[in-house]
Amino acid sequence: MVDLTTHDHDGELAVFLIGARINKLWRPDGWWPALAAMTAMLRELYQDPDSGFLGATTLVGARGPTVAQYWRSVEDVYAYANAAERAHRPAWLEFYRRAQRVPGAVGVWHETFSVPAGGHETLYADIPGAMGLASATGVVPAARRGRTARERIRSRPA
Incomplete structure (x- = not known):
């Protein structure tokens, strides 16, 4: 039998995608600091549950990373x-200086x-385990929210 699960979050949320595209692989002095800054920011966010940050998933592509972040609200972002x-x-100010x-x-x-x-x-x-939104909010059986995608997206707290 297939184990079907879904995320455990009923309220609003914000999804924040952020990424870096390495354009000049031969210039790590230009791109490595940006990647290091992303790592430092994620570390800071994971240590502060009051920030509104729920969690993140990092995806690595051929030209650089994309981080899908989940937040309580856009205002928290x-x-x-x-x-x-x-x-x-x-980090943002340093990015601008380095870009010059x-x-x-x-x-x-x-x-x-x-x-x-x-x-x-x-x-x-x-x-x-968990991935994506479920890694940020927890995992529950899919049947708790509905049998189909249409049912799950319409599910609301009782």
């Missing part, structure tokens, strides 16, 4: 990004999605 005392602000010295070595991008309660659905078939 923006609060972290704009907080002077957090790792993001100085090593132009075009690395590109950084992000996309932010505000997902309302009941507007997210997942299914994991025979996935030991």
